[in-house]
Amino acid sequence: MLLNIVHAARHRRGLVLVIGGVVLLIVLALLPVIATALDLERRLFFAVHGICAQSHNVISGGVQFPLCARDSGIYLGLMVTLGILALLGRLRSGRLPPLSISLTLLTFIVAMGIDGLNSTIAELGLPALYPPRNDLRLLTGLGFGSALAVGLLLVVNQTLLAPDRLEADQAPIGNWRELGLVVGGLGLVVLGIAIDQAVVAWPLVLLSVIGVTGVMTLAIMLPISAIAGLSGKVRTLRQLMWPALAGFLVALLLLAVLARWKIEMEVTGLLPPPLIPQ
Template sequence: MSEYTPDEILRMAQERIAARQAETRRPLPWGAIFAGSFSALLVALLFSPGMPLEWKMYAVVHGICAQQHNIFVGGLQFPLCARNSGIYLSFMLTFIYLYAIGRGRAGKLPPGHISLTLVAFVAIMAVDGFNSLFLDLGLPNWYPPDNFLRTLTGMGMGITIATMLHIVLNNTLRQNVDPQQPVFTRWTELLGIIAIDLLALAAIYGNLGITFWPLAFLAFFGILGVLYLVCLLVTSLFMGYEGKVTSIRQLARPATIALIPTLLIAGTMSWLRFWMESMGLVI
């Protein structure tokens, strides 16, 4: 006679089946899924017919960028306005630069004098932004605004945004963050990214046509990149990745899922603005 009851036999059978299924179940290749999804979106942007590439880029970010005070390089219009081109071009360059100088795991604010400089960048752009706004509103302003100043002051803001977002992402998601490593440790490192920004600025306002596409793509992916990284952060926290990441590859799953809200937000805002313009509600 069996020493197990029918209920116990059934339970053990179910446990064995579940164990076998767990052994044979393979995790989805999220890295390949992300690469495929991103590649498909990029191919759609580059090769979908109907309008020139620069105008497709313009349309994608139409809802999240003012697109006034536009700039042209080599006869082509940037997808972002002058100020936003400076901000998000500099954001992308700074983000790349931080990894290039080995600050991928840095989690500490720069020393006080450098941090104050970053704050000053924000204040300087705010002053220039209000000066331009006052002119647009027909109010007295302090000095004649122009696109060069809009882009230049925007670049300082882009350095600050990239620095702060890098710190937030590392301290929120990384398990192996280095809390004692500042993002910038000395002036020469900050001056390095400023010099790179100034070279980009010179290419834009020197009308160096060969640089249009690299710079336009950096600015375009910069503005979408900020939106995407915020969506990635929220998605990762919701999925329980807080303080668990030791390799960027571990973020493949939330990185893929974060593409969805990024596209929904950008697409909805773009459609809404085009609709409002068609109704005469926005000039």
């Protein structure tokens, strides 16, 4: 009797996963049509208008990413890395990666810093080390986003998780194989953009916007959680529901205020006109 109940529960769970997967595939296939109907390209462009310059945007499948190439890479790298760490069961990690892995992640950060400095020098009309390119902005942004994901995860866990929930002896990325999985995930992002198809580009666009909104929400949620007395006491996600909601609403308000401020600067001529998607 008990075995029959277990088998039935597993069958229902499997059926739900199959149906959910089919629905997700249908939504992804229809996403370009939905995005066109909602004029989503322009709406997302202005939604994050105050976040970055939006002057070196990636275009894939005829879709202009709302963030510049470097910022798109940062937030896509962050989201992909967090997704892989979740699959590895490392979301409660509390220890720095081994020295060799940490130095590699640090190299990712330095690489983006060098590329960003080189781009700035070129834009000032000064001799640069090499001509700035969007593919390098994207690649170095992806690496930085991966390192940022590891850093943010450790900060959040050390700040909020109760001692019995924190895996203090576990690192988010513990060896080269796991780092290889992360790099492979970043490579899939590059491949998705290189495929140059709207059906692939749109999920990446949405993922980048979720990433930037999520980081802003997290940055606001942490002090709210500390004020609420949750530091070192979180055992379930339910405890963070209200701080996260407050952080999300404030993040949306900040996005709106920054976008409005930048538009006013552009209208008055203090900033050049934006490269609005057509």
